[in-house]
Amino acid sequence: MSSSAAYRDTSWASDIDHVLLSEEEIQEKVAELAARLREDYAGRQLLLVGVLKGAAVFLSDLMRHLSMPLCIDFVQLRSYGHATISSGQVEIVKDLEWSVEGWDVVVVEDIVDTGRTQDYLLRQLHMRGAGSVRICALLSKPSRRKVDVTIDYLGFDVPNVFVVGYGLDFAERYRNLPFVAVLRPEAYKTP
Numbered sequence: 001m002s003s004s005a006a007y008r009d010t011s012w013a014s015d016i017d018h019v020l021l022s023e024e025e026i027q028e029k030v031a032e033l034a035a036r037l038r039e040d041y042a043g044r045q046l047l048l049v050g051v052l053k054g055a056a057v058f059l060s061d062l063m064r065h066l067s068m069p070l071c072i073d074f075v076q077l078r079s080y081g082h083a084t085i086s087s088g089q090v091e092i093v094k095d096l097e098w099s100v101e102g103w104d105v106v107v108v109e110d111i112v113d114t115g116r117t118q119d120y121l122l123r124q125l126h127m128r129g130a131g132s133v134r135i136c137a138l139l140s141k142p143s144r145r146k147v148d149v150t151i152d153y154l155g156f157d158v159p160n161v162f163v164v165g166y167g168l169d170f171a172e173r174y175r176n177l178p179f180v181a182v183l184r185p186e187a188y189k190t191p
């Protein structure tokens with residue numbers, strides 16, 4: 001089903017102002033990023049660390065393009081709660097299961113906004129002895145950056161608007177949309 005069909009079919013269609021990135025654009029970019037990872041990590045001990053919950057969709061699509069042996073693990077961090085403004089504090093809600101010692105880690109993230117989450121996570125991974133750490137993020141909002149982080153594998157820069165879909169939520173909703181969209185202001189008011 002194309003993005004426009006999904007857009008028409010969803011009961012949330014009325015909440016969406018416009019589609020920023022279509023399903024096709026996203027899938028094409030995911031394949032491109034995966035091709036770079038395949039080349040860069042051939043013969044290495046690759047561990048993909050997905051940041052829950054937002055990166056679940058991206059990680060699932062990305063890893064299916066990676067034909068080499070790899071492992072995955074997940075971490076859940078909190079910096080937002082149910083608001084669209086970051087509190088500036090990062091805490092671990094669910095830690096990694098694996099020791100990252102010696103692994104070539106690629107952190108898979110939905111969006112880098114202020115950069116605080118990635119800054120915190122990178123420090124943790126280095127402290128725990130990861131062999132190397134790089135970031136693979138689907139989206140970045142460079143205009144919102146408070147902490148400078150290098151995104152080695154980036155899908156798209158987005159403007160300073162709150163986006164949902166393809167894993168990204170507002171108050172835990174909209175993660176299952178196959179595209180990335182901007183909500184109408186009214187959608188922020190409904191429970």
Ligand code: IMP
Pocket residue numbers: 054079080086109110111112113114115116117118161162163164168169170
């Ligand atoms: P940080 O500000 O870079 O630490 O980003 C923290 C987290 O905020 C991201 O991993 C997302 O889960 C969330 N976030 C930031 N911007 C958006 C957005 O536009 N939509 C949905 N979630 C967002």
Ligand code: MG
Pocket residue numbers: 051052053054055109110111
């Ligand atoms: Mg996130």
